[in-house]
Amino acid sequence: MTSESEDFVVGDPPDGPPWPVDFLADLHAGLYPDDPELLGRVYADPEACRVLEALERVADDLRRLGRSALGEAE
Template identity: 55%
Template sequence: MTDKIRGSIGPDGPPWPVDLLADLHAGVLEPNRAADVRARVGDDPEARAVLAALDAVRTDLGALRDAPAPPMPDHLAARLDAALAEEARRAFGGAPSRPRPPRPAGRR
């Protein structure tokens, strides 16, 4: 990928490509390369800001993972059930199935 925000000057000096910083943050760089990049980006306030933003995103996503999901609205569940039943009818033939009765509140 080309880093369009910070420029595409080589990964050996500032400005550091955001893709390289994201790979460093994700832990997907080869260990020797990661150690070299980590040591060199420590002096760049812009690189530290990008890494801090990536930390914040990780924290925010972790909080979403642990949050309870709201229940699916009944009208959407009914539409989804109908669409799946129609696809099953088309794929496997036969008469269309009857719609299921509404689900009790709180159960999905």
């Protein structure tokens, strides 16, 4: 278990496709550096794109809910 002061470290990206959903979630969260080769391989996979799009929709929903809870306009 790591303390809050430690940086989260991810391992090497997996070989894919198929891409593990945990990896795609970490990629979406920005835990992997922007690597054009890796991103090209991920975005060439239609299933990975569907997962990343779903993650983005969830993130958008959470942002909207947060603004609503604070009384801000959407």
